Structure formats: C-alpha cells, structure tokens
Amino acid sequence: MDNSPARGTRDLLPSAVATRDRVLGLIQDVYRQFGYQRIETPALERIERLTSGQGGDNEKLLFRILRRGLDEQVAEATALSDLVDLGLRYDLTVPLTRFYSQYRAELPQPFRSFQFGPVWRAERPQRGRYRQFYQCDIDLFGEASVLAEVELIEATTAALAAVGLAGTTVRLSDRRFLAALASGAGVPEEGQAGFFVTVDKLDRVGWSGVETELREERGLSAEVVRAVRDTIDALSDLSTDKVVDALADAVPNLPTAVAEDLATTVRCLGALPGDQRWLFDPTLVRGMGYYTGQIFEISHPDSSGSIAGGGRYDELVGRSLGTAVPACGFSIGFERIVDLVPAAPPAERLAVLFESDVPVERALAVARRLRAERDAVVSPIRRSGKFPAQLTRLEGWGFTGFLSVKADQDLTELPDVRPLRGN
Template sequence: MKIDNSPARGTRDLLPATVARRDHVLAAIVEIYHRFGYRRIETPALENLDRLTSGQGGENEKLLFKIMRRGLPEETEPGTRVNDLADLALRYDLTVPLTRFYGANHATLPTPFRSLQYGPVWRAERPQKGRYRQFVQCDIDMIGEESVLAEAELIEATTQALAAVGLTGATVRVSDRRFVAALAQAAGLDEAVWPAFFIGLDKLDKIGWDGVRSELEAKGLPADKVGDALERIQKLRELPATSIADALADAVPTLAEDVIADLATTTASLAEASAVSWEFDPTLVRGMGYYTGQIFEVMHPGMNSSIAGGGRYDKLIGRSLGKDVPACGFSIGFERIVDLLGDAPAEDSVAVLFEKDVPAARAMAVARELRREGRTATVLGRRGKFGAQLGRLEEWGFTSFVHLRADAEPGAPLEQRPLGAR
C-alpha cells in the first residue's frame, strides 16, 4: 500500500529557507521582549478539556482538537457524548495555559510577573489561505500589575518588536470593554442583547454602518436605540489623545471616571511614543469572553485581519487560584507577520567544496577554521557539473564557497568566492 506523504489537512511542512525566515523574525521579536524584562516560560500542548471549555474562549472553544481517553473500548454505546470519550485537548491559545501555570507557580514568581511564550497552538479551522489548523503564537503578559502601566508597556514593547523585524505602517487600535458595555447601556439597550450588539459592532470594518444597522435590527434590536448607539460611536472616532477624556464623558455620561482616566493615560503614553501610530476605536470588541478592561489590536494595510491583539483579563486567573489577579496580555499573529515580511536577510554561510582526491580531513579542518572565525561552514563533496552545483548551493541559502582541489599549491591562501556573482 502506498503511503500518503502529504501533511495533515490544514498543516504544513516547512522547508529550511522558510524555517530560517521564521527563526529570524522570532529572534528579533524575542530580543526586544527580553529588553523589557519579559522572561520565557513553556506550557504543555495538552490541557485538561474542562479548562479549555470553561466558556471564556469564545468561538475558539468550538474549534478544539479533543484527545480520546486512554483505555476506551473499540466500540461505545450509541448516544455516548464526545466529551465523555475525551479528557484532554490541544491548546487553542497560550493565555488559558498561562493562567493555569501562574496558579500553580505564583509563589515562586516575582510581582508583577512578565511572561513571554511562543509555540504552536491548534484550532480546527476550515483550511484556507492564511488559516491553518496548527500555527505559532507569540505572547507577552504582565500579571499582578493593576495600573495601566501594563497596557502602555505591552503596546510599546509589541510595536517595538514589530519595528525590529522591519514591519512598518501598522496602527494600534485601542478601546475598553467597560466603555462598550456602558455605551450600550446609555443607548438604552437591554443587557440581554449586548452580546448581539457587540458581535454586530465588531463587523463594522467589513459591512459598514448601514450593514451593522441592518443586521442589528434584523436580530430584533430596537431601531431607535441602535441608531442612538451608533451616533454616539461616530462622535468618538479619530480623537486626539488630549480630547479623549472629555469626549468619552460627553458621549457616555454614566461611564466610570476610572475607565476614562485609564484610557486617557494609555493614549497619552502612546502619543508620547513618536514611533507608534494609534487610534481610539470605539467599535473594537474582540472575541474572547475573558477581557475585563482595555483591549487593543494592531492593524496593517497589507492584511485584512489584525496582526496582533490583546487586553486586560483580571478575572481569568481567579479560576485557577481562587482569587482574582490583575493581568494583561498581547499576542502577536506570528504567521501573518511572517507572510507580510517575505524573505529574511541571507545568513553568511560558506560551502566548503572538496574534490574526490582531497582528504575529507582537510575539508573538515578548513570548515573548522571558518567556524572559529564565527562563520557558518558546511562541508560538501563536489558532485556533477560545477556550475549546476553552485546554483543549487545558492538555492539552498549559501552565500559563498571555498573550492578545495588536490593540485592547489601547498600553503596557498584559500579563495572564498561569493555565490550569485560567478
């Protein structure tokens, strides 16, 4: 029987050149995060199913890859529920595992704790361009910090990381879950319809104001109250940092003063960071159910979806620890950033080519000396037509080569020649 060598649907094999590009991007991001004091941790790919189905993961909980219990019989009784057959699942993000990690290890961690994670996550997406069932996330989180120092620092660190990998033209969108709830209340919408209102509002970029209005009214939300809410929102777009506090107070008089002050502090901090392009976006909602305060996303003109996002989730850790702990996080959409950036700079890599009549020990000695100089050197035997082999080396990512021949003069200096300039 012929074995299918293609990867599982919705997953990919990554060739060396692609992995090199990804490593380059990840190294640049991690270096910036380390400068801000974030320390890397690791959590398992598998989590208990009940933790991943706690109701806080939004639509992602419907995309779980569940793991069957060990020791199940070959057949089960008709009507057996899937969750009765599974007890574990692959993580769909890095935030939920982090909260369990903190609950188990908080006694040995500093306060605030600055966490850095990167690794694969899994979602049972419908495979299509740009959407994979296995993909990499890169997160930073600050746990134990009540003030908006957390929000401001997370945004600054992430925008610096994006700049470090060469991504320009991005814009940070900022809002607050508490503001969105207060807005719905001020417009007279019953709390029972808030989820529908939030979901509709989140589609503004895709279907426009008229589309949002029509969709909300079709769901039974009162037309006058929907109109009131949308009118308040339109007055709050494209506000400068100096005007946000007054504009929020006017648009939503019932909004708590601390929410206004927090948003004003965060946006003022962003305004002072000259390299950060930002905007207050009253339509920003984000899908995760665990956000309790400020939320933010990074948009780029080359991508229809956000390339990074996060927010404050002060209630989530309490599920593991038994008491609430302030927490805030930012997640980079690693796959989307890699796609936007294209090829990474070529690494300085030398191919040490040796003819059949040259001892392998000599070739290894030459490569050893190049490595002592800090170069990357690979020993390869000469094969086939010389020009064709050099072409293959260039395709494989080598930037130069050394050609070792038996007829070379003893003690003659080695000639290192660049590839691509033959």
C-alpha cells in the first residue's frame, strides 16, 4: 500500500511546521497593528458561488464534491449540476464576500479582515504549485478611497519585512486603465474579459503567444493587437514621477478619476518606509474576474513568481448583498515566502534524560522545574541504547541541550544543562 500523501499535497514535519508557525506569527502581529481581525470560513462553499464566473481560470481548477445519497450508478445523460452541490474553495476571497454579506450588521465599519487557511486547486503539481496550499489574506470593506489600497500595500510590505524578506518590488496597475486601453485599441466591451485573461499570460508565453491567442482565440484583428502592444510598450519602464502624465497621453479615454486615484497612490507609495521599490506595470492584469480598480503584486528577487497580490473588487459583495460595497484585498503567497525566509536560530529545546529505574513522577518534576527556570521547551525522554548515539539522535531532532537524572541523585539543585552540539 502506498503511504505517500495525495499527489500535489504534502506532509509537513515538525521543523517545517515550526517555521510556518513563526512566519505566520510575525505576519499576524503586523496585521494586528494595522487593525485587522482574524476570521475563519469553511473549506466548502456552494458550487454556484464558486462557479459564478468571477474566479477566472481558477474555476477550471475547482474540486467538486458529489451530493450525498447518490446511487453507485447514475443515468448516462445526468448533468454535472445534478451530481454536485459543493466545492472546495480555490481562494479565500469568494468565501469572505459571502461571510461579509451574512454578518455585515454585526461587523465594525469599515471592516478589516485577516484570514489564514488552506485552499485547493486541481493544479498540475510542480515545484511551488500544489493542489492544497495556504493563503494569508487581509481585506478592507467599506472604504471607497485609495486609502484602502495604500494601507493594504503598506501593511503587506511591513509584514514581509518582519519575516526578513528585503528588496521587494510592488507592481501596480488598474483594471479601469486596462479597460480604457482595450476600448481605445478597439477591443469590444463584450470581449474584454477574455482579453484580460490572455494578457495575464504574458509573463508565461511572451508577446508571441499572447498575440496569437488574441487573434486566433479572441478574434481580434492584427491592427487591434498591434495597438494594444504599442500602448503597453510605451508605458513600460517609466520612472515613477512620469507615470500619471504618461497614462493621460497614451490612453486619452482614461477617466479622470482613475488618473487621480493613481496619482494619490503614487504619492503614498513614494512615502513608504523600508527598502522596497515600486513600479507601474501596464502588463499586470491578475486573473480573477472580480477586480474592478487598482491591482497590485509584490515580487522578490529570489522568487520566479509574485509573492503577494491583490486589488479592488467593489462589485463582488453586491452579488450576494444586493447593494454595492467598496472592497479591496491583498493575499500573501504563504508557501512561497516560507521557502524564502531566512532560517531562525534554533529555540532552546532541552531533553531530561532519565534512567529506567527513575520513577516517572521524578522525571516529570525535573522537567517541570526546568521549564520554569529556563522558559524553554523541555521533554522527559527515557535513556535508551548507547549514550553517544542517543545524543546524536536528539540533536538531529532539534534538541539543543540535555541533563541526566538518576534514581539516587540529589535534586535539591538541578544538574547543569549540557549542550548537545559537540557531544
């Protein structure tokens, strides 16, 4: 029998879990300082919510759950909708909007939410991409101004700095800018959702692949595709002080409010502390269909993909609530940053080694006293095998020191703790 976990999932050993707990604790401390409150939502959501068309390509990666009580055999023409009523969440945002709609009257306004939990996507497993992985999100509901965007960016960059990730770059764009670009180039409004999905593949397939898909699958003419590329090229690699003016020149139909919002965000990003940099990226799209305004990602020189991303999604809550609610969110790619964070010095972890003739209550009493005196992790462990070999095993398991307890030993004073390294 194969005892390995399901393909695309992982077991985590104690050392890995300890690292993840440390990273999560540092992030959570920062987000708490900014006023974000932790909530939890279930892993399962109703299938109609997960297939609303707002999840982009992630809806194609949805794990569906069969209805209870189905017969072992179903009729050949049975529709999938008759077999499935639930699915595993593919992100934390869609469940969050359902949560907010349900409990809005009980929540502070504006509401700052923090979430951490597993999500599932039917990915093709590969390095850095798993079928089960964890997301770490903050979201702000009820703030219509770019205060939301800038606060989310500041809080997230502060959280990344707290875990030791320096040299990050914030990439910024706006779905309203992209819509104006598409309209100005001649992309029909009904084709803009597909246009966004294709342009989002630019970093994976390059301009050649994007242009081919825009022509052959999206039905755009060569002239329209060329106009799109020319505009994007003109807005690439701009110095930060020229972004807003360049946008007005390159995209004349850009609404004034969009330019003003970007100008405010630009000023605020320039005032952020730390060593992170930022840039306007006209190719940044983000694949989710629910974004309605500014979008952003954070990159790190040691990661091939972004380590955090988010944006404004003012219309998503309204689908459940029936009334528009300003909303903006930022998600840290937790699995990616855990692989990047510097290793922490090992915490003090001590073993109380006791001989077989030592009463259990005596060993426990020594461990209890040691915890109180050293504020350390202390575990009573029975002596077994050859002593040097046991010490080697303890060191491999993460212990940093030990003391020995014998049956006839005077324990008025605890024995000295001896370091494991070098024994």
